[in-house]
Amino acid sequence: MKRLFAALAAFALPATIAAWLALIPLGGDFAPFDPLGQRVLEMQGRSAAVFALLMAGIGFAVLAALAVKAGPRAPATARPAQDHRSRARHSSSQDTASPAPGGEPSAPALEEPELAFPAAGPATEEEPPEAPSAPAAPPPLPPPATPIALIRKPRERYRDWFMDQSWLGGLPRLGDRPWPRDAAGTPLPFAAQISLAELAAARADTPLPTTGSLAFFLGEGAVVPVPEGVHDFSAPPDGLPPAYEEGRSPFPVRASRLTRWFFPFWPVTPAALDLPDPADEDAFVQQLRRYAPLRDHPFYAAGVGAPLETLWWHSVIHLADRLQDARDESPALLARRRDEMARQHAELARLRIDSAAVPYALEDAQEIAEQLDADFALLQEQCAALPAMVDALDQFVAGRDPMTQLTPDELTIVGDILAEVHERYGAAVQDRVPGTLAQLATISLRAMMVGPAEMLAALPDPILRRINREYRLPPVHQHRMLDIDGGDTLLLQLGYDDLVEWCWPENGVWRFRIDPVSLAAQDWSAARVTFEELP
Numbered sequence: 001m002k003r004l005f006a007a008l009a010a011f012a013l014p015a016t017i018a019a020w021l022a023l024i025p026l027g028g029d030f031a032p033f034d035p036l037g038q039r040v041l042e043m044q045g046r047s048a049a050v051f052a053l054l055m056a057g058i059g060f061a062v063l064a065a066l067a068v069k070a071g072p073r074a075p076a077t078a079r080p081a082q083d084h085r086s087r088a089r090h091s092s093s094q095d096t097a098s099p100a101p102g103g104e105p106s107a108p109a110l111e112e113p114e115l116a117f118p119a120a121g122p123a124t125e126e127e128p129p130e131a132p133s134a135p136a137a138p139p140p141l142p143p144p145a146t147p148i149a150l151i152r153k154p155r156e157r158y159r160d161w162f163m164d165q166s167w168l169g170g171l172p173r174l175g176d177r178p179w180p181r182d183a184a185g186t187p188l189p190f191a192a193q194i195s196l197a198e199l200a201a202a203r204a205d206t207p208l209p210t211t212g213s214l215a216f217f218l219g220e221g222a223v224v225p226v227p228e229g230v231h232d233f234s235a236p237p238d239g240l241p242p243a244y245e246e247g248r249s250p251f252p253v254r255a256s257r258l259t260r261w262f263f264p265f266w267p268v269t270p271a272a273l274d275l276p277d278p279a280d281e282d283a284f285v286q287q288l289r290r291y292a293p294l295r296d297h298p299f300y301a302a303g304v305g306a307p308l309e310t311l312w313w314h315s316v317i318h319l320a321d322r323l324q325d326a327r328d329e330s331p332a333l334l335a336r337r338r339d340e341m342a343r344q345h346a347e348l349a350r351l352r353i354d355s356a357a358v359p360y361a362l363e364d365a366q367e368i369a370e371q372l373d374a375d376f377a378l379l380q381e382q383c384a385a386l387p388a389m390v391d392a393l394d395q396f397v398a399g400r401d402p403m404t405q406l407t408p409d410e411l412t413i414v415g416d417i418l419a420e421v422h423e424r425y426g427a428a429v430q431d432r433v434p435g436t437l438a439q440l441a442t443i444s445l446r447a448m449m450v451g452p453a454e455m456l457a458a459l460p461d462p463i464l465r466r467i468n469r470e471y472r473l474p475p476v477h478q479h480r481m482l483d484i485d486g487g488d489t490l491l492l493q494l495g496y497d498d499l500v501e502w503c504w505p506e507n508g509v510w511r512f513r514i515d516p517v518s519l520a521a522q523d524w525s526a527a528r529v530t531f532e533e534l535p
Contacts (some may be wrong), residue, residue, distance in 0.1 A: 009064065014057030146203055146275060147284065150194070150268040150479035151291050152499065154468035155449055157456060161267050165195035165213070168479070169450075169500045170265025172215040172224075173231040180222035187240045188217035189251070190262060191494055191510065193226070194270065194481070202270040206482065207489060207519060214524070216492050216512055221529020223491065223512060225522070236261055244501045246318065247434065247443040256328075257321040264450035264500045268479070284478075292472040298506075299471055299498045301441035308438045311411050312458065314402035314447060315440035319418065319433065320393045326429040327390050330383040333428070337376050344369045375427070382428035389425060393417065403448075403458035411437070446499060471499055477509050477534060488513040491527060507533045 152168070153161065162170075172179075172190050180188050193215040200210040208214070215224040244250040246258040273287040288294060302308050348369050351362045396417075406414065415437055421429060434440050448459040449467055456464075477495035484490070491512040496502055511530050518526035 008061070012057075014060060015054065018054050018057070146272045147483045148199065148202055148481040149271045149273055149284075149288060149291070150192075150481065151271050151288075152472045153267045153269055154472065155456065155464065157453070157464075162265065164267035166193065166198050166270060167265055167267045168192045168494075168497075169263030171233040171236065171262055173213075173226065174215060174224060174234045175226055175229060175231040177215075177224050177226060179234060179237045180217050180224060182220040185239075186219075187237045188219045188222055189241065189243050190215065191218050192216045192268075192479075192492065194268075194492070197228075199270050199481070202272045203482065208482075209522065214491070216494075218510055218529070221512065221527070223514075223524040223527040225524050244503070246447070246501070247439075249503055250501065256325045258318070258325070260501075263502065264446075266450060266500050270481070284480075288473060288478065293470055294473060295470060295475050297475055299442060299446065299467075300438065301445050302438045308411075308436075308441055310460070310463075311406045311414065311437060311441050312402065312444045312448075313397065313400040313404050313406065314444040315437075316393075316406070316414055317397050317400065317402055318443055319414075319421075319440060320390070320397050322433045323386070323390045323393055323421065323425075323429065326425075326432045327383075327386050329432075330386060330428055333430075334376075334379060334383060337372070337379055341369070341372045341376055344372050379427045382425050386425050386428050389421065403455060446501075449499065467499075476506050485511075485513055488515050489519050504531070505533055507535070509534060 150166070150168070153164070155161070168191065170190075172193050182188060193213050195213045196206075196209050196211055199208060200206050209225075211228040213226045215226055216222075217224070240261055242252050242255055242259040242261055243263050244260055245252045245256060246260060248258075250263075252259060269291075271291050273284055275283050275287065277283065285294065344365070348362070348365045351357045351365050418433075418437060418440070421433055422435065434443070445459070445463065445467070448455045449464075474495045474497040477493070479495060479497070480493045481491060482489065483493075491514055492510075493512075494502065494510040496504060496506045496508060509532055511532060512527050513530075514524070514527045518524075
């Protein structure tokens with residue numbers, strides 16, 4: 001209606017002028033305007049002027065109608081349309097109303113209003129067939145939101161951190177869930193258990209459940225969902241392979257005096273990092289500074305060039321255990337060297353009868369064989385003398401309290417013993433024995449940091465504060481969760497971390513991934529575990 005009024009108003013003025021030009025001279029009250037009209041008619045002619053004005057009025061009317069927006073429509077009534085079939089059903093229901101008690105017909109029941117949905121059943125001429133349904137969309141990808149960093153908590157003397165809800169290493173709390181095994185039936189090494197409630201508190205849009213926890217296992221890998229509740233630590237199953245050897249690489253092939261069957265326990269805090277681009281590693285690292293200082297070096301008892309001032313008997317006992325392992329391993333070491341010598345001498349014999357051998361090959365093979373013979377002779381000598389050294393050191397550490405510090409004189413004696421071990425038994429002990437007192441002290445400090453309260457009590461306050469201040473993060477790749485990785489969700493990444501004895505290659509990470517469909521279905525058995533070395 002507004003458009004009609006606007007069109008009429010726009011047409012009215014040109015139409016009025018056209019009528020005036022068609023009728024002049026008007027005379028009377030309009031006589032003053034007649035000369036102006038006569039002048040227009042002399043220039044254009046009466047018919048052309050009137051026609052031009054009428055066309056202009058029509059044009060103005062169209063423009064005015066287009067320029068005015070239609071007003072809001074009146075809301076439709078909630079009464080749905082009824083076709084002849086619905087009316088017929090309504091009449092039939094009234095005609096066949098059952099009589100009420102006493103013989104009077106009952107009032108017809110009020111009908112529900114019919115909805116305008118297609119009726120079920122085959123389509124008729126009056127109802128077009130339904131359009132084919134669109135294929136089901138795949139589950140949406142988790143939002144590429146804030147990743148989570150897992151930051152090791154500071155160790156405190158008077159807090160029982162074994163009651164924390166998220167942790168690395170130690171033992172899992174699986175409740176009634178079985179400990180996962182690989183295809184050969186060997187139990188998998190446990191790595192971490194993360195509370196889903198703590199994760200949800202750190203990141204509200206978590207794609208994971210918000211109750212219970214997830215336990216992560218290495219090797220062939222497994223992700224085990226643990227329901228909410230209070231659970232005791234699970235007992236390590238029979239056949240669990242060693243997790244690490246104290247102060248050495250993880251997953252040793254054989255057990256020794258320093259073998260440990262599960263990694264040190266260390267609670268963590270899930271921390272959300274607010275990143276515009278979750279793939280921005282520089283921004284990720286910079287935001288970590290809000291929680292803990294970064295470090296670019298392994299954990300070490302003394303700074304570069306700093307003298308070692310404190311050593312515990314724990315370190316000397318560790319040295320004695322290392323020497324005992326070297327003594328016990330010496331027969332196998334001699335056998336391997338003997339086999340190596342035999343292969344080299346067989347190659348030398350072949351070259352002596354091979355007329356087509358590369359020039360100087362025989363001479364080089366002869367030199368290698370002679371060097372292997374000399375090395376083997378030295379190794380035999382050292383292995384024969386090593387038991388006496390082991391016995392002397394065992395007597396030296398007998399009855400010592402591991403958490404007692406050495407006196408300055410005792411520290412000097414241990415320094416001399418360590419130097420003699422490497423000078424006189426270097427071939428027999430190889431890399432089994434730390435090279436410096438500071439390396440021995442590092443092993444002890446780490447054991448005190450992750451040990452029970454009585455071991456932690458032996459750690460001086462300045463050293464405890466320094467470790468809590470400087471070493472809560474790994475030195476290279478961080479422990480993190482919930483990144484988007486090639487369309488999959490990175491459930492967990494575990495980097496090199498020497499404070500929990502995760503001493504795999506420094507650029508190496510364990511990664512747990514899951515695809516969107518399995519994540520939406522919470523099918524944790526579909527998680528994939530890989531070990532990767534990153535740049």
